[in-house]
Amino acid sequence: xxxxxxxxREMCDKYNVTARTLRFYEDRELxxxxxxxxxxxxxxxxxxxxxxxxxxxxFGFTLDDMHKILELYYVGDQQQTQVRHVxxxxxxxxxxxxxxxxxxxxxxxxxxxxLSESAAWLETVKTPKIxxxxx
Numbered sequence: 001x002x003x004x005x006x007x008x009r010e011m012c013d014k015y016n017v018t019a020r021t022l023r024f025y026e027d028r029e030l031x032x033x034x035x036x037x038x039x040x041x042x043x044x045x046x047x048x049x050x051x052x053x054x055x056x057x058x059f060g061f062t063l064d065d066m067h068k069i070l071e072l073y074y075v076g077d078q079q080q081t082q083v084r085h086v087x088x089x090x091x092x093x094x095x096x097x098x099x100x101x102x103x104x105x106x107x108x109x110x111x112x113x114x115l116s117e118s119a120a121w122l123e124t125v126k127t128p129k130i131x132x133x134x135x
Contacts, residue, residue, distance in 0.1 A: 005034065005041035015050055025053060028063055030070060060093055 008019050022040070025031045030053055033040040042050075049070055056066045069089075072082035 003043060005043060006047065008033075008040045008042070011042050011047070011050065014047075015054065017050075017054070022050075025050070028067065030063065030067060059090065060097070061089060065089055 006014065008022055011017070011022055012019055022031065022033075026033065026040075031042075031046050031049055033042045033046055035041075052070065053066050056069065061069075069082060069086055072085055073079060075081045
C-alpha cells in the first residue's frame with residue numbers, strides 16, 4: 001500500500017497556510033515532515049496534526065497547549081487522556097471567552113452611549129457656512 005505525501009506547496013494550498021507557517025510549526029516540533037534534502041513531504045499523520053493545530057488555534061489554544069495535546073496522542077489509552085485534556089482546556093477557554101464577551105458587551109454599550117451623546121451634541125452646534133468662492 002503506497003503512502004500519499006503532500007509537498008509543502010500542496011499543504012499550503014489544501015490548508016490555506018503559508019510555507020513559513022509550516023516551517024514555524026516544524027521548528028516548534030508540532031510537525032515532523034519527511035525530509036528529502038530540502039524537500040518536505042507531509043504524511044496523513046502530519047496532515048491530521050496540522051488540522052488539529054489549526055482547530056486549536058481558532059479556539060485560542062497556545063502552541064504549548066497544542067504541543068501537549070499532540071504528545072498525549074502517544075499515551076496508549078486510545079486517546080482518552082488526550083481527549084480529556086482537550087476537553088478540560090476547552091472548558092477553561094470557553095469560560096475565558098464568555099468573560100471576554102461580557103466585557104465586550106459593556107464596551108459596546110459604552111461606545112454606543114458616547115456616540116449617541118456626540119451625535120446629539122453635533123446636532124445642537126451650528127456650523128458656519130463655508131464660502132467656496134475664491135477671490
